[in-house]
Amino acid sequence: MLEVLQESLRKAPIVIRGEYPYFIHPISDGVPSLEPELLDEIAEHMINIAGTDYDRIVSIEAMGIPLATALSLKTGVPVSIVRKRQYGLEGEMILSQSTGYSKGELFINGVNKGEKVLVVDDVISTGGTLKALLPALEKMGAQITNVIVVISRGDGAAKMRDMGYEVDTLVKIDVDHDGVSILEVAGEQQ
Numbered sequence: 001m002l003e004v005l006q007e008s009l010r011k012a013p014i015v016i017r018g019e020y021p022y023f024i025h026p027i028s029d030g031v032p033s034l035e036p037e038l039l040d041e042i043a044e045h046m047i048n049i050a051g052t053d054y055d056r057i058v059s060i061e062a063m064g065i066p067l068a069t070a071l072s073l074k075t076g077v078p079v080s081i082v083r084k085r086q087y088g089l090e091g092e093m094i095l096s097q098s099t100g101y102s103k104g105e106l107f108i109n110g111v112n113k114g115e116k117v118l119v120v121d122d123v124i125s126t127g128g129t130l131k132a133l134l135p136a137l138e139k140m141g142a143q144i145t146n147v148i149v150v151i152s153r154g155d156g157a158a159k160m161r162d163m164g165y166e167v168d169t170l171v172k173i174d175v176d177h178d179g180v181s182i183l184e185v186a187g188e189q190q
């Protein structure tokens with residue numbers, strides 16, 4: 001299951017950002033090369049989890065964009081990207097994002113009241129991003145049908161569950177200075 005994803009994670013190099021061992025991978029960084037075979041495997045898996053019954057796919061720049069695009073092309077569902085740049089449009093929602101290595105603001109546009117929304121992203125780590133995003137989407141009147149994140153490292157997904165949000169992840173990993181270890185793969189018995 002998810003063989004292309006697993007193989008690519010085993011090859012991911014690590015750099016240290018502050019104290020944080022940061023893995024570099026096609027899905028989380030677009031580096032060194034994001035292959036269509038990998039995007040296809042992931043998009044198919046996301047459709048297996050969430051189906052196609054939603055009005056909008058919501059994802060976060062930068063690395064949510066290829067995932068949301070791949071999914072949009074398969075499902076015909078439109079995409080709204082949560083940006084790190086302010087547009088000042090009416091109804092724009094502003095939120096604060098904090099990850100293991102960065103802090104900043106995010107801006108949501110294009111999500112309409114009453115819409116069924118699928119949220120996808122590349123990585124969940126501290127959970128800081130989704131902790132800010134999911135309540136904000138609900139405040140805008142969206143109904144979140146599923147939240148799917150490709151790579152889970154750390155306890156972010158568990159923290160989201162404690163907050164009442166189920167986050168499906170395709171693979172759980174551990175990262176240290178030597179590399180990535182795969183702890184769990186969706187749909188596989190451990």
Ligand SMILES: O=P(O)(O)OC[C@H]1O[C@H](OP(=O)(O)OP(=O)(O)O)[C@H](O)[C@@H]1O
Nearest residue numbers: 061062063099100124125126127128129
């Ligand atoms: O669970 P968290 O600790 O919040 O980390 C996860 C977030 O970190 C990454 O985004 P990043 O801000 O690095 O943006 P990028 O997609 O532009 O690389 C990733 O795309 C998630 O959005």
Ligand code: HPA
Nearest residue numbers: 021022023024028123125
């Ligand atoms: O270690 C990481 N690598 C890439 N993206 C990430 N987003 C959170 N942590 C990471």
